[in-house]
Amino acid sequence: MTAQLESSPVTSVDVELQHQIEQFLYLEARFLDERRFEEWLDLFSDDVHYWMPTRTVRYERELDKEFSASNEVAHFDENKRALEERVTRIRSGMAWAEEPPSRTRHMVHNVIIELGDSPSELLVRSNILLYRGRLDRDVDFFVGFREDVLRQSEDADYGWLIARRSIFLDQTLILAKNMSIFL
Amino acid sequence: MVVDIRGLVDAKQGTVDPRIYHDEEIYQQELKNVFARCWLFLAHDSQIPNPGDYVTTYMGEDPVLVVRKRDGSVGVFMNQCRHRGMRLCRADAGSAKSFSCSYHGWTYDLSGNLVGVPSEDDAYRNEINKAEWGAVKVPQVDNYRGFIFGTWDPSAPPLLDYIGDFRFYFDAFADRTEAGTELIGGAHRWVFPANWKFAAEQFCSDMYHAPISHASAVLALTPDDQDVDEEVFPMDGTKGRQFSSELGHGTGFFVESGDVLANIVGQKPADWFQGGNPEAIGRLGDARAERMRGAHATLFPNFSFLPGINTLRIWHPKGPNEMEVWAWTLVDKNAPADVREAQRIGTGRTFSVAGLFEQDDGENWSEIQRVLRGHIARRSSFNVQMGLGHEWDDDPDFPGKVNRVYCEMAARGFYKRWADMASGMSWDELMASVRKAVEVSG
Numbered sequence: 001m002t003a004q005l006e007s008s009p010v011t012s013v014d015v016e017l018q019h020q021i022e023q024f025l026y027l028e029a030r031f032l033d034e035r036r037f038e039e040w041l042d043l044f045s046d047d048v049h050y051w052m053p054t055r056t057v058r059y060e061r062e063l064d065k066e067f068s069a070s071n072e073v074a075h076f077d078e079n080k081r082a083l084e085e086r087v088t089r090i091r092s093g094m095a096w097a098e099e100p101p102s103r104t105r106h107m108v109h110n111v112i113i114e115l116g117d118s119p120s121e122l123l124v125r126s127n128i129l130l131y132r133g134r135l136d137r138d139v140d141f142f143v144g145f146r147e148d149v150l151r152q153s154e155d156a157d158y159g160w161l162i163a164r165r166s167i168f169l170d171q172t173l174i175l176a177k178n179m180s181i182f183l
Numbered sequence: 184m185v186v187d188i189r190g191l192v193d194a195k196q197g198t199v200d201p202r203i204y205h206d207e208e209i210y211q212q213e214l215k216n217v218f219a220r221c222w223l224f225l226a227h228d229s230q231i232p233n234p235g236d237y238v239t240t241y242m243g244e245d246p247v248l249v250v251r252k253r254d255g256s257v258g259v260f261m262n263q264c265r266h267r268g269m270r271l272c273r274a275d276a277g278s279a280k281s282f283s284c285s286y287h288g289w290t291y292d293l294s295g296n297l298v299g300v301p302s303e304d305d306a307y308r309n310e311i312n313k314a315e316w317g318a319v320k321v322p323q324v325d326n327y328r329g330f331i332f333g334t335w336d337p338s339a340p341p342l343l344d345y346i347g348d349f350r351f352y353f354d355a356f357a358d359r360t361e362a363g364t365e366l367i368g369g370a371h372r373w374v375f376p377a378n379w380k381f382a383a384e385q386f387c388s389d390m391y392h393a394p395i396s397h398a399s400a401v402l403a404l405t406p407d408d409q410d411v412d413e414e415v416f417p418m419d420g421t422k423g424r425q426f427s428s429e430l431g432h433g434t435g436f437f438v439e440s441g442d443v444l445a446n447i448v449g450q451k452p453a454d455w456f457q458g459g460n461p462e463a464i465g466r467l468g469d470a471r472a473e474r475m476r477g478a479h480a481t482l483f484p485n486f487s488f489l490p491g492i493n494t495l496r497i498w499h500p501k502g503p504n505e506m507e508v509w510a511w512t513l514v515d516k517n518a519p520a521d522v523r524e525a526q527r528i529g530t531g532r533t534f535s536v537a538g539l540f541e542q543d544d545g546e547n548w549s550e551i552q553r554v555l556r557g558h559i560a561r562r563s564s565f566n567v568q569m570g571l572g573h574e575w576d577d578d579p580d581f582p583g584k585v586n587r588v589y590c591e592m593a594a595r596g597f598y599k600r601w602a603d604m605a606s607g608m609s610w611d612e613l614m615a616s617v618r619k620a621v622e623v624s625g
Contacts, residue, residue: 052537054369056275065276068369073512075371075537077528088403089539095399097542138549172275173507174373177545179537 013113021124021150022111024160029106032182037087040182041080045151045161050083052076052167052183067168075179076167090180097180103133104181110145120152121163128167128183132176140176142183144169188212192602194595197568203598204378205555209605210503217484217604218243220336222345224486224497225249225259227511228329229365230276235293238276240509241499242335247321248272248282249331252293259321259333260295271318291318328357329364338610347617348583349432352480355471356490359463362516367527371510373536377548379485379498379506380601385544386479386487387433388425388593391569394418396547400539404446415443416477423588424581427574429617431483431600433593436475436490438580443477444491447540448529455522456491460515470580481593483600488513493526494534504552510535567591567598 011018024043031040044050052075053068068074078086089095110127130142149164167183186209191200203209223242230238231251238249239262246262248271262271264284271282271291281298283290290299295318300311321333325342332342339345346353357364375382385392394401394416405415417423417440425435437443445453458464458473466472478490488495496510512530514523533540554560570590578585586592603613 054371056370057273059274059277062274062277071524071527072368073371073527073531073535074369075531075535077531082532085403086539089399092399092402094402095543096396096546172372174371174536176373176536177375177549178373178542180542 011112018111018113021113021122021160022108024150024158025108025111025124025126027158028162029108032106033104035101037090041083041087042157043160043162044080044083045153045163046080048078048080048083048161048163048165050076050078050165052169055169055172057172075169075174086182095180097178100135102181105131106183107131116149122150122152124148124150130181130183132181138177142169142171142176142179142181144183146183186212188606189602192598194599197566197571197591197595198564199567199598200564201555201561203601204380204552205503205561207503210500212607213601213605214243214500216607217601218500219245220334220339220604220610221484222323222325222332222334222339222342223484224482224495225324225331225333226257227364227366227513228326228331231257233278235278235280236276237272237279239272239274240497242321242333243500245335246270247333248295248318249333250279250293250295257324257326257331258294259324259331260291260318261320263318264289264291265297265316265318289316295320328354330357336610340610340614344614345430346432346482347428347430349426349428349430349434349482351471351582352426352432352434352475353482355467355475355478356480356488356493356495356513359460359466359472360515360517361462364513365516367512367514367523371508371531371535373508374501375506375508375545375548376504377506377545377552378503379500380598381548381551382498382506382508382544383481383483383485383487384594384597386489387481387483387597388427388435388591390423390425390435390477390479391589391591392547396543397540399543400533401446403539404533406446409441409446415441415446417441418589420587420589424578425570425586425588425590425593426581427584427586427593427596428483429584429596429600431597431604432481433596434478434480435588435590435593436478437588438470438474438476440476447477447533448492449525451522451525452493452529453491455515455518455526456493459522460518462517463515474580481597483597484604489534492530492534494530508536567594571595 028043055067058066090098107129108126112125114123116123125147127145132140145168147166148162150160151163153161191203226238226249234251234253236251247259248262250258252258264271266289269284269286281290281292288301292298297313297316322337324333422439423437427433464472481487485498493513494510496508499507514526570586570592574584574586574592576584
């Protein structure tokens, strides 16, 4: 474990770790934008839970019910196998929502690192902005924040594995005809 | 100029004029004569279990509040203040004691009655008659097996007459147990830049698109030891049935196939749906409880569902060129916890905005809509002739007018009903044509 706790009113994570984790997330974004989906899959642990709840418009007093709960419906509620099936689908040449392919640009911001539940895990929060262009005129923006659990692993090509990802979008009604993308 | 809408659909020849998907004037006729007259699905009982619980939805483009009242009944009224027309409630769902307008503060009770007007004495001199200024109420609301429907038309026939001969097939989804069904919490909602009828018709009548449009999903979800074409999606249309109602409803399903449902939604929900729930077999019989596989269905006009996959959805019209999909996942109340959990995941993974199957539907419908911007495109009629003249009505297992599963009979029924309604045909005529068809078919 390389994390160093130092006293600071803002962050207790050292610069080197911050740099390392940000570069890891940029690499992931690059794999997606370059449609290197198999390499992208390798960044996830075999026990990964990849989850994006649905969201509804609620008044302030009921904001605790804004996101669907873990036992309710979700946009994504995936294990590793389900993520692999999505990639198989895209690679089939017959996934018409991705054939011709979308053009994506994943932008990762505001990366905040906290120590996780175990010494080898970090809780990493980031903002995500995904631009998608499709065909000649389709434009979609997906904006939200992510909470990842990153697990340090000697076997992993890039030192870390994403063991959990929760994605919280800032749209309730999804203003796109599909989400054939990954966030 | 009023368009002759009935002339745009020729059910006998099997043609549809594409203007029905694009023309603004036709759309306005549709809002008036279809959406303001038909029974529309509003909500499921399980969404509003307690007094004060509400959801907001739409009937056509009119926003409504669906509220559980203190006596347990359901009130449905315009989500609009009568003072200046402001939207009363701007949340998707919640619980309330009353609804207070955020513009000037007029307040309505759970039935939509106006109960409070700020400065009633000083500003209005106590001269306003609050009883006259309640929210506009939906005059007919009914509940069939937990599914709440409403119609703006006080002269519309009763809900069960409106469902008519489709009830046999709807019950395979809605009436499986005495305890009934419930929705899993949360909803998938998204936008398709396409006319709502493309979606409603596809769920009504189109098994034909599945092996092509959804080829990638079928491939991804089929186990390596299975033959995709023959075991999962039989291409032999005699291995399934399509049903069409004169009322515009329709459904289609396989009766001899591999376990198509298991491949889509998972083994546990498939086994439960196809014979695993003994009470359902007792209520529905073998044909409906075990042999309707991979079914699609639309209850006219815009309420669609997939029995077994157990997604249900409303296609809300948003102008001629756009719709919103509001989709939920249904489970039997008495389903075991592991079935429920597998259904929750399996349905969401296949039929939703990110669903392996549904992603590709959006591509089809939006591209059709875009092509229809062209003058020549709008002038060239669509072919809806599949299976024309080959229906039968003496099937031993499946009553009513049926045909092979790869067929457009139900689409012709859907569009004929739509054209009759949109052109303003009276309920007397609309229901007389149904009675006549039933008599002719014996």
